[in-house]
Each structure stands twice: as C-alpha cells, then as structure tokens.
Amino acid sequence: MSSAQPALPPAQLPRAGKYRLTVRHMFLGSAFLLLLLAVVVPNSLPAPTAVAMGLAFMLAVPGLRFGSELRNLLALYVCTIIVTIVYMIVGGMHDAPLVALAQVAAVYILSPLLWIIIAAGLRRQLGVDRLIDWFVVLSFLCALSVALFFYLFLTRGAAAVAFFFKGANVNLNEGFSGATMHVYGSLIFLCGGFFSSPELIKNRLLRFALLGMLLACALTSGRSALIIAIPIGWALGWILAPRTTEHLRTSAIARFVQYGLPSLVAIVVALVMLQAYTQVSVSTVLDSVSTKLASGGGDARTQMARSLYAGIFDNGGLGAGHGVGVGFVSDPVHPWRYELVWLATIYRVGLLGTFIYALPFLVYIVGVVRMALARRLPNRHKFLFCGFVCAFLASNTNPYIEAFALQWMYVIPLVAWYIEYPVFLRTTPP
Numbered sequence: 001m002s003s004a005q006p007a008l009p010p011a012q013l014p015r016a017g018k019y020r021l022t023v024r025h026m027f028l029g030s031a032f033l034l035l036l037l038a039v040v041v042p043n044s045l046p047a048p049t050a051v052a053m054g055l056a057f058m059l060a061v062p063g064l065r066f067g068s069e070l071r072n073l074l075a076l077y078v079c080t081i082i083v084t085i086v087y088m089i090v091g092g093m094h095d096a097p098l099v100a101l102a103q104v105a106a107v108y109i110l111s112p113l114l115w116i117i118i119a120a121g122l123r124r125q126l127g128v129d130r131l132i133d134w135f136v137v138l139s140f141l142c143a144l145s146v147a148l149f150f151y152l153f154l155t156r157g158a159a160a161v162a163f164f165f166k167g168a169n170v171n172l173n174e175g176f177s178g179a180t181m182h183v184y185g186s187l188i189f190l191c192g193g194f195f196s197s198p199e200l201i202k203n204r205l206l207r208f209a210l211l212g213m214l215l216a217c218a219l220t221s222g223r224s225a226l227i228i229a230i231p232i233g234w235a236l237g238w239i240l241a242p243r244t245t246e247h248l249r250t251s252a253i254a255r256f257v258q259y260g261l262p263s264l265v266a267i268v269v270a271l272v273m274l275q276a277y278t279q280v281s282v283s284t285v286l287d288s289v290s291t292k293l294a295s296g297g298g299d300a301r302t303q304m305a306r307s308l309y310a311g312i313f314d315n316g317g318l319g320a321g322h323g324v325g326v327g328f329v330s331d332p333v334h335p336w337r338y339e340l341v342w343l344a345t346i347y348r349v350g351l352l353g354t355f356i357y358a359l360p361f362l363v364y365i366v367g368v369v370r371m372a373l374a375r376r377l378p379n380r381h382k383f384l385f386c387g388f389v390c391a392f393l394a395s396n397t398n399p400y401i402e403a404f405a406l407q408w409m410y411v412i413p414l415v416a417w418y419i420e421y422p423v424f425l426r427t428t429p430p
Contacts (some may be wrong), residue, residue: 024125027059031122032134035408039138039190040145042405043182044164049405057114060121070120073418076360077112083353084108087322091348096323100336104322111404112411119408119415128380128416132200136210139190142183143213149181150220171222175281176288178222185391185400187217189409192229192390196237197383199246212270219270220280224289225394232393236386243372246379301340301397304328308343319350342396361392364414367421381420384413 034052037045066074088101122131145164152160153170161168164181171178191214194201201207218226241247274280292298307328311320325336326347338344345354368385371377377385391409395401401410 023059023062027056027063027121027125030056030059031118031126034118035134035138036141038405038408039135039186040141040183041164042186043403046405053111053114053118053404056118056121060117063121063124064117065124067419069419069422070116070415072422073116073360073414076363077116079356079359080112081109083349083356084322087319087349087353089321090319091321091323094321094324096321096336100323100334103334107402107404108322111407115407115411116415119412120419122412123416123419128384128420131412132380132383135190135193136201136206138186139194139210139214142187142190143210143217145183146179146181146187146217146220149179153179172279175279175284176222177220177278177280177285179220181221182405184217184221184223184226185394185398185403185406186409187214187221188223188226188229188394188400189387189391190214191218191226192233192236193383193387195230195233196240196386197379200379200383208266211266215267215270216274219274219282219285220278222285222288224292225390225398227285227289228293229390229394232390233386236389237382240372240377240382240386243375244377244379244382245375247375300330304330304338304340305343308338308340308347311347312343315347315350317346317351319346319348319353322348324348337399337402339397339399341399341401360414361410364388364417367417371421381413381417384416388413 030052034049034056037049037052042049064070084104088096088104091101091104126134149161149164149168150170153168158168164183167180169180194211194214198207198211201210215230218230221227271282274282307326311326314320323336325338329335330339331337342354345357349357368377368381371381388410391400395410400406
C-alpha cells in the first residue's frame, strides 16, 4: 500500500499564501499612512510619523529580498555610516552635546536605513507606477492643506494653524505672498516631478487641475526653492523626454496636444485666477525670488555661509565633527544645525567625508544620465529623477535632507533605480 497522503482540495490546503497577502496589505496600509504624514504634514506629527515608519519597516522586512541590486546601495550606505561614526567621535572630542550626537545617529544612520527598507518594500509590493499614482493623490492633499492653512490663518488667526506650523505666519503685503509650512518641502519634489512628467497623471482633467494647483501653491509660498522647482522640473523633463523609452510611441505634435497644451493652459489659468481673485502679484513674487537668489539667499544665509567657510578653512577641510557649530548661530535651541547643508557637511565631515556622503547620489545621477543617453529611461524614472534633482538642489539652502520625515524625497528615487537597473551600476564609474 502506498504511504502517500491523498491530495487535499484547494480549500483545505495550508493558507500560507493568505498570510503573505495579509502582511502585504498591512504593509501597504502602514506605508500609505507614513507617506500621508511625511508628505502632507511633515514635521507636524513627529511621534505618529516615527511610529508609522517603525511599523512600515517591520512589515517590509518579511518580504525583503537582499539581492545584489539592493546590496550595492547598502554597501554605499555602510560607507556613510562609517563616516558618521568617525565624525561623531571627533565631535565628542570637541565637546559636542550628547543630544546633538543622538540626533545625528537618528538622522544619518537609523532613519535612512528605515527609508531604504520601506522604499524597497514599496517597489516590490506596489511598484513604481502605482507609487506615482499615490503621489498624485498626495499632491492633491498637499494643495488642499495649503488652501486650508491660508483660509484658517486669515479667518481665525495663527492659533488655528498651529497644527501645521508652530509660530505660523502669512505675509500678504504689496502683492507678495508667503507662508510658513513644512509641506512646501514635499511640494518641491512633487512640482519638479509632475511638471517634468505630466503624462503620468492619466486623467486629463485631473492633470489640468493638479498642475494648476501646484503652480498656485508655489507662487503663494514665498519659497524660492519651490518656485524655481517648476521651471527646473519642466526644463529637465523637456530635455529627457526624447530619451525615454516611451518617446517613440507617439509623434511630437500628439505629445504636445495631449500633455504640453493642457499643462500650458493650466499654468495660464492659474496665473489669471491669482491675478484676478487674489492680491498676489506674480511679477512681485518673481522679483522677490530673483532678488533673493542674487543676494545668496538673504542676509542670514550669507552670514551663515561666511562663518561656515571660515570654519572649513580653520580645520583645513578635514572636518570639525558632528554636533560642532561655528560662530554664527541660526537656531538657538540647536546651534549645531544650519540651513546651508552642503557647506555645513563639508565643515562637519571634511571634503572626503562629504564625497562619501554624496557618492550614492552621484552614482544615481550619472547612471540616469547614461540611461537617458542610451534612450532607456522610463517615464517613471524621469519623474523620480526630476523630483530628486529639485529636492537635492533645495537641500543646499534648506535642511530637508536632515529631517527624517522628508528623507523619502532622496531615498525612494535611489532605491527604485538601484534595484531596477543594476546593469548600470556595473558599468557606471563612481
């Protein structure tokens, strides 16, 4: 007699597949909650955001695959950890406060690792195309939060918008518009991405509405980095579009009618409505941006730059250590923090340490450029790359990359590219 067990009908088979499906849904739910907090209301709810990040990380680990693709990025990440630890020790030798060193460990070591694993899980369980669909929804919510902020502040005062920003303020003087909101950091990435790749917003009416709303948010923000993200994103998209894999499928006229014309109409309508129904003068806003750029970011940033340059020359470009400040203090509570992150990084970890920190991004930029030259760049990576470039440039004058809630702008594009295109890693020089 055969000892083989009779085959069970499908309904009685072990339900391991159901368990994996349940974990997948839980991960995607926690990841969406995390992005909702990190994209729409970054820094407004730090504790819930940290909890959501931890939950999404734990649910991403079971489905993680440590292939050669992810290992390449993790190897570069380990190099940055070594630099961070070495210069934390140097900072401690120069009397850096313990709270500063603890924050450095959280922002430079722990938070990037969590975002890498979560981004890898999103790429595997959701896919980049669906993730961009999420960004469409999140962009609408960002725009609505800006509108709500202005409405509540102008009708009920600063106390009504304390949730968005403590010590909130709105400036509507002489045609200028400006507000203090953390969401403007997220909008730098989103504006750069969607103005470079409007074709990824599938519905035409949705595309028209979203581009107009993003433009209105930028022009009323008073933030130069956000305003210039739109022309930078558009220009990069225009340059890269002929090099994408989808480019040859439609003619130039068809692409302009389908994508370019609605974008142009959305911009014109948004500008006309701002001029007609608000006190905002587009020319005044643009004059303010050009003046700020010409002055090097304003008096405070100019003084900060001089002090950081002096510190860099004093330590010979070798690095003074994490948690160590210079003569100019921009934040009395955290005197080691500076908005000029690039200069501050050179001051803290030296030229070599800064190069190691920048290496994952440099490899990514060179790899994307090589893909474009080979006409192998998908539209989804054009979107991520253009959003990343705008956010990366903004990190020169804004400490977004040092905020754990906003590090998704820098990590998600890298993880998606490193996993999907390892062939370019083998042939791309650092």
